[in-house]
Structure formats: structure tokens, C-alpha cells
Amino acid sequence: MDRYIRSLFYLQNNFTFIYKAFRSKITLMDKTPSEKLIFDYSKPKALQLKISGDWQLSAGLPLVSEVLTQLDSHKDIAELSFVVSRDFKWDSAFISFLFKLSRVCKEKNILLDAQGLPEKVEKLLPLIPAQSEKIISRKVSEEPLLESIGSRVIGVKDAAFSVLNFLGDIVLAFKRFVCGRAFFRKDDFFVILQRCGVDALGLVSLITVLVGMILAFIGAIQLKMFGAQIYIADIVGIAMVRVMGAVMTGVLMSGRTGASFAAELGIMQSNEEIDALKTLGVSPAEFLVLPRVLALVIMMPLLTIYADLMGIIGGFAISIGVLGLNPIEYFNHTVTAVKVSNLWLGLIHGFVFGIIIAVSGCYRGMRCERSSAGVGEATTSAVVTAITSIVIATAIITFVCQIIGV
Amino acid sequence: MDAVIEVKDLDLAYDDFVVMNGINFSVKKGEIFIVMGGSGCGKSTLLKAMIGLNPPHKGKVLYNGLSFWDEDERSRQDIMCRFGVLYQGGALWSSLTLRENVALPLQLYSNLSASQIQDMAAFKLGLVGLGGYADFYPAELSGGMKKRAGLARAIALDPEFIFFDEPSAGLDPLSAKMLDDLILDLRDNLGATIVVVTHELASIFAVGDNAILLDADTKTVIAQGAPKDLLANSKDPRVISFLTRGEKQGAGR
Ligand SMILES: Nc1ncnc2c1ncn2[C@@H]1O[C@H](COP(=O)(O)OP(=O)(O)OP(=O)(O)O)[C@@H](O)[C@H]1O
Ligand SMILES: [Mg+2]
Secondary structure, three states, X not given: OHHHHXXXXXXXXXHHHHHHHHHHHHHHOOOOHHHHEEEEOOOOOEEEEEEOOEEOOOOOOOOHHHHHHHHHHOOOOOEEEEEEOOOOEEOHHHHHHHHHHHHHHHHHOOEEEOOOOOHHHHHHHHHOOOOOOOOOOOOOOOOOXXXXXXXXXXXXXXXXXXXXXXXXXXXXXXXXXHOOOOOOOHHHHHHHHHHHOHHHHHHHHHHHHHHHHHXXXXXXXXXXOOOOHHHHHHHHHHHHHHHHHHHHHXXXXXXXHHHHHHHHHHHHHHOOHHHHHHHOXXXXXXXXXXXXXXXXXXXXXXXXXXXHHHHHHHHHHHHHXXXXXXXXXXXXXXXXXXXXXXXXXXXXXXXXXXXXXXXXXXXXXXXXXXXXXXXXHHHHHHHHHHHHHHHHHHHHHHHXXXXXXX | OOEEEEEEXXXXXXXXXXXXXXXXXXXXXXXXXXXXXXXXXXXXXXXXXXXXXXOOOEEEEEEOOEEHHHOOHHHHHHHHOOEEEEOOOOOOOOOOOHHHHHHHHHHHHOOOOHHHHHHHXXXXXXXXXXXXXXXXXXXXXXXXXXXXXXXXXXXXXOOOEEEEEOOOOOOOHHHHHHHHHHHHHHHHHHOOEEEEEOOOHHHHHHHOOEEEEEEOOOOEEEXXXXXXXXXXXXXXXXXXXXXXXXXXXXXXX
């Protein structure tokens, strides 16, 4: 009850507000813009502007173009002066009107006589820059269609080169790492390892258990028709271990770790931290990119195995708890169905996805523009690149396996 | 004394956007050289070309007679090891504490033991008045403190050439004065050659041996010489009004 009364009050308040606004609108509307500005041609070759009423931002004011049309129809005008009434109110809106007017007058060689204006306005007038400021031209990308197609094609080529360059840097850094000459801090490496491994376990568990359950349910509907429900164990086991575990982990880690790599490196880029490394002769590929790539390449296969297991547990739980299958039989079916080759395949997926996620995150971060919008863009495109590449890589691996018969 | 840094016919640009044309100057050994100019005229861009971050559009930068941008990657690296740079925003490595920030260059290029490196780092932080903050991360500092920590890192290796990008911007008057004294100390006691980008008039007159003034409109160097001479003898109204904060408009106007 209390709540209703309070919301009634709220409504009433709102209505009063709207009503007041409406009334003030009416009182403000006492003069229309055209009444605020009257043109007086009583003197020869001179135009006097009679200004009255409210010329503030909130009230609205006449357009300079009205004066301009007057000037155009009276070509002999050589002087412009002002008379203001007692009810005249102004703020910077009026100054901006004058600002534009003074430009127009300068162009048309008309003398602007400010004496009739209030004293304070007169004092503000000299602040208006004498010449219009130079517009410094930015590079604008308004190209004709064909040209823009052309530059896009060239852009793709450039992008491909820069990705290859980046990969090359990583490989070189890895070589130096193997030779023990790379400069990176072990502490940093372990922190990253923890962040993209242990810290991700909760999320990975949740999602893959659910995926295992979903697979079991879907399988059950079909297999029930043949009375072959126990084969759910085979479906869940093979699907999880062969690709689903790796793909789900990959997608999760793209959003989690790939994005954070891109954001971290992007912010370092805009803070000049990466410049500071370069002038010190430390290669960012060694110091920043390599530990991230290594950490994810180590963690992704491990996370994949963990995800496989979680998925199988999810399927098991549904099959035993809901569908009423025999646990021992389920276990045996799973063990015989999942071959070592499937496990290897899952690990390969995990390994490849690890490289993809880390490289796209770091690449986008390092190529980030030096602004906060740039960091946002880098993060988004890191995730998009990673997920797209993961799907493409899965398709390729599946296709190759089909051919070689794994 | 010989010029140790020479900048010859340098043109600066970002793609098609020209920032500066035909910059020429030289810095003698042990000199404090000031680069002045209005905001956005290209001071930081010039500095980036000098420290090897952005290649110039055209022209040369010579260190002890070696043309920096014409050398191969390796000898460029050798020259860069002798730089200390204070960036406009500090540019501290955000994942490291102040102590680790200052220690990193030492780990890379010195032969000191780990404990000596720690001592060195503590000493350099003490020099800029941040001795108590060694275990803080950059995110936990104010803007001015970041600047000072960046300075401690820049001088970690007792570099031969030190570059400062607006060192006193964002500092209170006392810290700014302390910084000026520190710059003089670095030059007098370590024999460093120092290039300072600044528009802080007090510092310009306090520390500058020589200076150039960049101008955004003409995209060139419009004055060159010792700041005090420039103020006393320049006939160019733009120079006079820059050096007097516009209070004297100069002879020309
Ligand atoms: N990354 C960039 N891409 C394109 N243009 C840039 C870039 N960085 C700077 N500029 C332009 O180059 C010009 C010079 O910039 P710079 O940062 O060198 O100025 P500055 O003299 O250091 O100014 P301040 O005193 O404000 O630091 C500016 O007009 C700016 O618009
Ligand atoms: Mg700058």
C-alpha cells in the first residue's frame, strides 16, 4: 500500500513538473523570434537592428540568415547599428549571433557599429577572433567506390603482411627463449599462467558440464526410439573429447583471456609503456607477447582435458539421475568409445586454439590506436578474430581428419 | 666543444599530415638544450624521431657523428642503450612496482648483483623524493609522482643523453624547482647531455643553455640561441611574446 501511495506522489510530482514547464513555455513565448528583431531603414545607407526580449540559449533567437536576406535585398547598406530595448536579456547565444554577424559584415564590407549594445557585450566583442580560424585539414576517407574497393584490397594485403610480421617476431622471440637469451620476467609469466589457467576453471566447469548435459538430453530423445539409450555414453564421450570440449573452452577463453590480452597491451600502447620498452632495447614481442602466448599454449590443452572430463560428468549425471541408465555400464561404454586418438585430437585442437587466441589478442593490442575508443575496438576485434579463426580451424582439422581417416 | 647530437634538415610527418619542416640544430656535449613551442606544434613528435621511435619523414639525426636512422637495427640499439627518456605521461610499466620499474634497465644493462640493483633503485627513487614509495604500483600514484618515478627510471643507467618531455608539467612549484636543480646536477655531476621539451618559462631560463622555438603556423624553427639572449636580442615578435607570456608583444607590433 505504502508503495502505491509513494508512486502516486511520484506521478503527481511529475505532472506538476510538466505543467510548470508548459506554463513557462507559454510565458517565454511572449515574443516570437521575428518580434525580437526588427529592421529599421529610416537612416540612409544604414540598417538599424532593434533588439528586444529574451535572447538567451533557453529562449531561442532569430537566425543570422534573416539579417543576411535583408542585407541582400538592400545592397546599398554600408553600416549596421543596434538599438536594444529595456527588456533585452542575453547570454552567449547572443554573442554567437553577433560573432556570425560580424563575419558576414566583414565579408560584405559593412561597418558594424556596436555602440548601441550593452556595455558588457561591447567588451566581449574584441574576444572574437579577427580572422576565421584556419581549418586544419584531416585526412578524410571519402573515396569513390572503385577507389575504396581498391584500397580495401590493398588493406587486406597490408594486414596479411603485418600479421605475418607479427608471427615472425614471436617465432624469433621464441627462438631466443629456447636459447635462454630472451628477456622476460618469470614472475609475470606465472601470474599470466594463473590468470588464464586456474582462474578460468570455474567458468569452464560450469559451461562444459551444461554442454555435456545438453548432449545427453538430445541424444536420449533420438536413441530412445531404438531402445539404445546406453549409446548416449558414446555420443557424449566422443563429442566432448574430440571437439566440443576444445571448442567450448576456446570460445570461453577468447572472450575471457583474449580480450584481456588485447585490452592490457592496448592500454600499455596508449600509455607509451611500449615505447619505453622499445627505447630500452627490450623487444615487446619478447617481454609482453611471448609470455602470454606461452602461457595460453600451455594452459589451453590442459583446460581442454579438464573440459572433456566435466562434459562427460555432465552427461553421466543426466543419464544416471534423469534417464535412469546403469552407471557401470555407462562408464564401460565411455571407456571403450573414447579412443586415445580422440584424446590426441582434442589436445591438438586445444593447442591450436591457444595459439590463435593469444596471437589475436596480442596482435590487436599491439596495433591498438592510442585512445580509449581504440582500446575498446582492439578488444572487440580480438574476440571476433579469435572466435572466427577457431571455427575455421575446427573445420580445417575436421576435414583433414576425414581425409586421413582418424 | 663538439656537437654530440646533430639534427639536419629533419621533416616530421604522420602519413600525409606534415608536422614540421627543415629542423636544424646541434647540441654540444654537457649542454642542456631546450625545445620550446606551443601546444601541439610537434615537440613530442620531434623527440620521438630523436629517440628512435618514429622514423622522420626526411633528414638525419646524428649522435657523435653516427647517423641514427641510417644505421642497422643493431647499432641503433647500441645508441639507444645510452638514452634515458622521461615520457610526457611517465609511461611507467603498470605491472611492475616502482622499484622494479627502476631496476629493469639495471637488470638489462648493468653487471651489478641483485642486491646492488635493489640499492641502486632505492637510491634513484630517493633522488626524486619517492624513496618511501618503492613498493607502490604506478596506478597508486598521482600524476606528478608518476612523472618523478619516470624520471628515476630515465636516469637509472646514468645515461649519456637524457630526453625529457615536459618534465615539470603537473608538478607543484617546489617540485618543479627541485626538478630543475636535479637536471643541473645530472649535467654537472654525470656529464649528461640533456634535451628538455618544455614551455615552463621559469625552467627555460633556469636551466637552458641553448634553445629552439618551434612554430606551428610556419612549421619551422623560428628562433635559436640561449634563452636569455633570445629574450634580450630577438627582433621577432613571436619569440618575445612566447618568452614573456605575451606580456611584451615585441618590437614588431
Ligand atoms: N599518432 C598521431 N597521428 C597523427 N597525428 C598526430 C599523432 N600524434 C600527434 N599528431 C599530430 O602532430 C602534431 C604534433 O603533436 P605533438 O604531440 O608532437 O605536439 P606537442 O608539441 O608535443 O604538444 P604538447 O605540448 O601538447 O605535448 C599535432 O598537431 C597532432 O595533431
Ligand atoms: Mg608533447
